[in-house]
Amino acid sequence: MTWRAGPLRSGIVLVAGALLVLLAACGVPPEVPPPAPAVAAPGGRVVPASVRIPALGVDEREVQRLGVAADGTAEVPQDFARVGWFDPSVARPGPTVLLGHVDSRSGPAVFFRLRDLRPGDLVEVGRADGSVARYAVERIEQVAKDAFPTFAVFGATPDDVVRLVTCAGDFDRGARSYTDNLVVHATRVR
């Protein structure tokens, strides 16, 4: 027997039949190529290889590289336990955007506790060359997906910053999607 998160709310437990497909949700990724570890990129760019967030107990040894899905939205990790990095596909200074799920269909996921971060908490991004860049949380904002601040998250910036994104708000059972995103902004400290 299995169930989806949706029925939990209504109190109806669905027994999984052969036709109960795992439906697209705020966590079901668009079609993406097999995950590629973000340890090297063309042009000798420095890319994030790992991420640690000590305050949350997050310690991801391998960050998955992501891009833009066919429907124009951001690809997200297929594995709910992994953190993804949005690869801007160009050698330039800019934000390091890391995406992770808040939950799966069965429980908490890698960025479940992202909402608990507080200003000053550290985010450590490991690079392929072994160096570690440390960032301090500056602010946390919850934004409606239908007014998502695209350029405030993915847009270019001359500053060395990290932006962490997960889901938040209410879960729209019909759309199988959270209504909001949680965005954590962190700036380089050393």
Added chain:
Amino acid sequence: MNAGGATPVETGKSNISPIKEALVRRALPKLAALSVLTAGAVVLSSGTASAADTEVSEPDTFTSMFTVMATPDTVVGMSNQPAPGQPGATGTFNYRINSDEEIICYDLTLRGVTGEYQSPARTATHIHEAQPGMSGPPRIAFPNPSGEGGTRTSSGCLQGPFTTGVMANGQDTGSGFSLREIEDNPAAFFGDTHTAEYTAGAVRGQLTRVPMGGVETGAGATASTGDGAGTALAAGGGLLAAVAAGVAVLRRRGARSRA
């Protein structure tokens, strides 16, 4: 009409910060002054600048979005030789495109770019078509950013067909250009701005696509909405009970985070 003096359209959408909107408003008189300054350049240039590149209001939807981190080190000259731009200057250029309506909305911010603009085109702020390290013709000319202090901004929406005022092979370098070409291969285009001191470009950067809309990073197992968890307990048994307990915890957290 020379587009250098065109009035930026106030987009009024949420992704423009109130501070930036204020900057844009403050910049209006300066833009008018710039149009006077650039009028001379238009006369001196090919003289083919004509009515086009209509300033329009923001469309309801977009088909793609792009960002540019423009820096001085990537600037090249006409022979593709390195021609570094203004030290310490940066540009962040954000573009939203509706290729069905041939509209591009722009939010351009220059920091540390000083002095007057200069370009043979109608304005000095462009999207060019060229790979990294190569020079190439301008395809779109945007109203030049303006503002007090070290930051200059320019925002609005333009509708094609586009013209740049630069002639090549007997026609304007914007003629025949379609925004779909950017969507098909954004890396083959770059944004830049030219000044009298840095004629090859003060800053430059290639376009990169950014995702649109919210990020789908959750499947709902721990969602803090609704009130049916109690009844689910009766139906679901022990494992569900554990999940429901989590839901209860989350509700409290949710309430706190929304406060």
